[in-house]
Amino acid sequence: MKLTHEQVLKIADLARLELSKAEVEKYAEQLSAILDHVEALNELNVNDIEPTAHAVSVPTPLRADVARQDEMLEKSLGNAPDREGPFFKVPKVLG
Amino acid sequence: MELFELTIHQLQDLLKNKKASSREITESVFKRIQSVENKVHAYVTLTEETALQQAKKADEKISKNGGAIHELPLLGIPIGIKDNFLTEGIKTTCASKILNNYIPPYNGTAVQKLIDAGMILVGKLNMDEFAMGSSNETSYFGVSRNPWDLERIPGGSSGGSAAAVAAGEGFASTGTDTGGSIRLPACLTNLVGIKPTYGRVSRYGVIAFASSLDQVGPLAKDVTDAALMLQTLAGYDPKDSTSLNLSVPDYKKVLGQSIKGWKIGIPKEYFIDGMDPEVAKSMQAAISVLKRLGAECRDVSLPHTNYGVPTYYILATAEASSNLARYDGIRFGYRNSETKNLVNLYKKSRSEGFGAEVKRRIMLGTYVLSAGYYDAYYLKAQKVRTLIRRDFEEIFKTCDVILTPVSPTPAWKMGEKMTDPLKMYLSDIFTININLAGLPAMSLPCGMTPSGLPIGIQLISKHFEEEKMLQAAYAYEQATEWHTRRAKL
Numbered sequence: 001m002k003l004t005h006e007q008v009l010k011i012a013d014l015a016r017l018e019l020s021k022a023e024v025e026k027y028a029e030q031l032s033a034i035l036d037h038v039e040a041l042n043e044l045n046v047n048d049i050e051p052t053a054h055a056v057s058v059p060t061p062l063r064a065d066v067a068r069q070d071e072m073l074e075k076s077l078g079n080a081p082d083r084e085g086p087f088f089k090v091p092k093v094l095g
Numbered sequence: 096m097e098l099f100e101l102t103i104h105q106l107q108d109l110l111k112n113k114k115a116s117s118r119e120i121t122e123s124v125f126k127r128i129q130s131v132e133n134k135v136h137a138y139v140t141l142t143e144e145t146a147l148q149q150a151k152k153a154d155e156k157i158s159k160n161g162g163a164i165h166e167l168p169l170l171g172i173p174i175g176i177k178d179n180f181l182t183e184g185i186k187t188t189c190a191s192k193i194l195n196n197y198i199p200p201y202n203g204t205a206v207q208k209l210i211d212a213g214m215i216l217v218g219k220l221n222m223d224e225f226a227m228g229s230s231n232e233t234s235y236f237g238v239s240r241n242p243w244d245l246e247r248i249p250g251g252s253s254g255g256s257a258a259a260v261a262a263g264e265g266f267a268s269t270g271t272d273t274g275g276s277i278r279l280p281a282c283l284t285n286l287v288g289i290k291p292t293y294g295r296v297s298r299y300g301v302i303a304f305a306s307s308l309d310q311v312g313p314l315a316k317d318v319t320d321a322a323l324m325l326q327t328l329a330g331y332d333p334k335d336s337t338s339l340n341l342s343v344p345d346y347k348k349v350l351g352q353s354i355k356g357w358k359i360g361i362p363k364e365y366f367i368d369g370m371d372p373e374v375a376k377s378m379q380a381a382i383s384v385l386k387r388l389g390a391e392c393r394d395v396s397l398p399h400t401n402y403g404v405p406t407y408y409i410l411a412t413a414e415a416s417s418n419l420a421r422y423d424g425i426r427f428g429y430r431n432s433e434t435k436n437l438v439n440l441y442k443k444s445r446s447e448g449f450g451a452e453v454k455r456r457i458m459l460g461t462y463v464l465s466a467g468y469y470d471a472y473y474l475k476a477q478k479v480r481t482l483i484r485r486d487f488e489e490i491f492k493t494c495d496v497i498l499t500p501v502s503p504t505p506a507w508k509m510g511e512k513m514t515d516p517l518k519m520y521l522s523d524i525f526t527i528n529i530n531l532a533g534l535p536a537m538s539l540p541c542g543m544t545p546s547g548l549p550i551g552i553q554l555i556s557k558h559f560e561e562e563k564m565l566q567a568a569y570a571y572e573q574a575t576e577w578h579t580r581r582a583k584l
Contacts, residue, residue, distance in 0.1 A: 008458070015416060015461040016423070017454055018442040030516055031459055037517055038405040038472070041479055051477030054307050054337065055484055055533025056294045056558060061336050075200035081430035088425055091435050 001035040003028050098123035099263035100581055103172050103320040106266065110157060110171055111164050117153040117171025121146055121215050124173045127263045128217075131584045136239050137259035139178050140186050141218035146173065149215045156213075163213075168323055170213030175265040177256050178219040179226055180206050180311075181300040185216075189302050190234040191224045193422050193429045193448030203300015204332045205269060205311050212327045217265045221255030224450045225419065226271055226304045228252050229279060229522040232513055233452040240509075241284060242582035243548055247506040250280030256314050257284040261582050267315040267324050271301060273308045274407055275501075275526025278538035281314050282501035282551030285540045285580060287321040287568070288314045290526075292559045293533035294339035296325075297332030305414035306337075308407075308530040317578045318539065318569045322346040325561065341559055349566040355389030357567065360494035364400035365525055371504040377542030377550040378500055384574050385498070390567070395494065397486040402479050403528035404520055409463050409476035410531070416460030422448065455516060484532040487555070496567050497555040499525050501538045505548035525553060535561045539568050540577035549577075 003011075008028045012019045019027065073086065082089040098106070098120050109115035125143050132138065153171035156163045164170050176182060179189045181199035188194045202210065210216070223233040231254025232238045241249040242262040249258040253270030257280030260268050270277035272290035281288025289312040296311040303309060313324030326347070331340040361382065366375065382392050424430035424444030431443035449457070463472035490497060502522060512519040529536040535556045542550040552571075554564040572578050 003462075007462075011458050011462045011465065014465060015457050016420075016438070016441040016445055017449075017457065018439075018446040019454075023454075027455060027458055030455060031462070033517055034408060034459060034520075035462075038409060040405050041402060041409075041475055044399075044402065044479060044482070046475060046478035046482070049478040049481050051474055052480040052484055052531075053477060054293070055480070055531065056292065056337075056339065058294060058337050058339060061333070063333070072200040075198075076426075078200075079197055079427035081424060081428070081432070090425055091437050091440055093437055 001032055001039065003032045003035070099127040102316045103169070103266050103323060106172060107164060111161070117150040117157070117215065118147065120171060121150040121173050124217060124263070124265060131262050132264060134240060134245055134584065135242055135258050135262045135264065136237060137221055137255040137262060137264055138175065138218045139188055139190065139221050139236050139255070142185060142216050146215050146217055153213060153215065167213035168327055169209060171215060172213070173215040173217045173265055174209060175217045175220045175256060175259045175268040176206060177222055177253055177269050177271060179222060179271060179302040180269055181302070182206055182216070182219065185219065187219065188235070189225050190222045190236055191449065191453070192235045193445070195235070195429060197427055201300065204297035204334060205328050206300065208327055209269070220259055220268055223252035223254065223452070225302070225453050226252040226273060226276055227415070227452050227456055229275070229519050230512065231255065232509065233450055235450060238509060241506045242584055243284060244506065246508055247548070248509055250283035250506065252276040253280050253314065257281055257286055260286055260314055260316060262584055263581070267313055267320055270312055270314050272310050272312055272530065273304050273411060274530050275523040277312045277314060278501050278526050278536060278553060279523065281538040283506040283549060285549035285577065285582070286314050286316060287318050287537065287539045287578070288312065289321050289325050289537040289561070290529065290535065291325060291329060291561055292535040294337055295535065295559065295561065296328045297335040297338045299332055299334040303418040305411040306418060307414060308411055310530070318565060318572045319350060321537070322350060322565050339559070344562050346562055346565055349562045350569040352566055353389065354567050354570045357390040357495040358493060359385055359390050359392045359567070360395035360490045360497040361392050362395050362397045362400065362490070362497060362499060364397050365499040367503065369503060370500070373505065373542070373544045374500055374503060374550050378552065381541045381552050381571070382498070384571060388570050388574060392498070393494070395490050395497070397490065397528070399479065399482045399486050400528060403483060403531060404524055406476045406479045406483065406531060407527045408459065408520060409472050410480065412456045412460030413464050413473050414460070416457045416464065419453070419457055424448070452516070480531050483528050487532045487534060491557045496564050499553045499555070501525055501551040501553045505544050505550055529555055534558060535564060537564050537568055539572060541575070542577060543580070
């Protein structure tokens with residue numbers, strides 16, 4: 001499996017990453033090598049096998065829907081790179 | 096012997112008999128840090144001032160009430176925390192530029208439990224960035240060194256956790272293990288490391304890498320200390336919906352019980368051609384010891400062993416690409432503020448904030464989950480995961496525990512595997528399948544190479560039967576002396 005530079009750029013865009021030319025080249029090569037290694041799984045016939053999402057199955061836990069006061073607002077906002085009052089500040093989204 | 100060289104259970108005796116105070120113990124650790132940390136580089140953040148205050152409080156508690164030591168199992172004991180565990184008010188970086196200034200608003204459950212048990216927090220430990228790595232070399236803050244040979248890596252991703260304890264810069268530490276990240280560094284630094292069953296220890300407040308594989312566990316100097324740490328960490332937590340509501344046995348009770356008549360499975364797939372001859376030799380010696388203790392070692396087969404690494408690198412990267420989507424430069428973490436366009440803000444913040452290995456895994460994970468490839472990669476890997484899990488279930492029908500090596504080689508030189516990611520990924524070949532199967536496993540010292548590098552064995556138990564591997568580990572440990580050796584720095 002050989003990834004082209006276009007494919008690498010497409011993946012980077014989906015992952016919201018910006019890559020330099022050198023990175024595109026490096027990742028194309030390295031990701032292709034890893035995907036070659038992964039090809040080994042094609043030796044197995046798994047058509048009738050159930051997938052495992054979690055090795056230990058846990059029932060979905062439910063809790064009462066009770067409102068509670070969270071006192072972490074100020075501390076949480078304190079980590080924001082940019083804020084205004086109780087809001088996170090971001091660049092303009094709509095033109 | 097200096098205080099910093101002792102084990103937790105030895106310190107507890109000293110505290111009980113008033114032969115040492117927590118202040119003396121804590122000062123001994125920070126003095127040791129002063130003299131060796133510039134060589135080892137195990138910590139990202141040190142909390143000396145608060146540690147000394149905590150030690151003073153611990154001493155007051157002990158002098159008021161001698162029984163406090165029994166009620167609080169870690170009272171007055173200095174411990175280090177891996178830097179992917181949230182600590183309230185203390186910087187938590189995940190060894191990444193993107194979280195370089197992150198101050199968590201709360202303590203994760205594991206950390207809170209250790210605090211409630213009386214621990215003295217020494218500081219936050221270095222690691223591979225976002226726990227992605229096997230050598231500790233992907234840290235934004237630079238590599239931690241192996242105290243047994245400073246030119247070599249301590250293993251990863253919990254490399255700082257291992258280096259600190261092996262160097263006497265703390266008596267135990269926490270780690271996380273997604274594919275071997277507790278067991279490999281413990282093995283390469285002559286420590287005991289436990290990866291509990293998936294669901295045994297809460298992951299609440301631990302920065303996620305691959306949520307179906309991540310598990311929290313301890314690194315310590317011997318089995319007794321590791322069991323004590325696990326006892327404190329284990330248990331149901333309603334804040335982690337994957338933690339299981341099962342009672343936790345008293346692990347101390349099994350330490351010292353015989354393993355006579357036990358059946359120990361030795362999987363033939365774990366004795367590969369590329370294995371270092373010293374590792375192979377130590378494994379055979381370990382098998383002889385277990386036989387002498389009355390266990391029956393039998394050859395078994397885990398036929399899908401070789402599919403573990405490819406399965407893991409699909410599932411773990413897919414989950415990571417999703418988990419790491421939250422680092423967008425908006426609510427916390429690094430932001431590139433030069434751009435006025437939102438998508439570019441995401442892209443620039445992430446590209447400048449993440450290191451090369453993290454980006455590589457996000458890319459791989461994004462690819463295997465992208466439209467048209469999901470069935471071929473992700474779904475297929477989940478199916479192979481079932482086969483790997485079943486392999487183990489089959490063996491456990493007839494065996495009490497499974498014995499394997501932890502690493503095919505002792506600690507390697509810095510830089511040796513950094514240019515070839517695939518080569519690095521293969522260092523986890525003996526540990527990765529245990530995470531895929533969700534089983535508990537532990538690493539413990541079993542030998543030394545002629546040049547003095549530690550070698551370890553891995554014991555694997557059935558789901559939620561940590562006490563079985565602990566029983567076997569303790570019996571083995573008491574019959575050997577490897578765990579008493581300390582790195583000379």
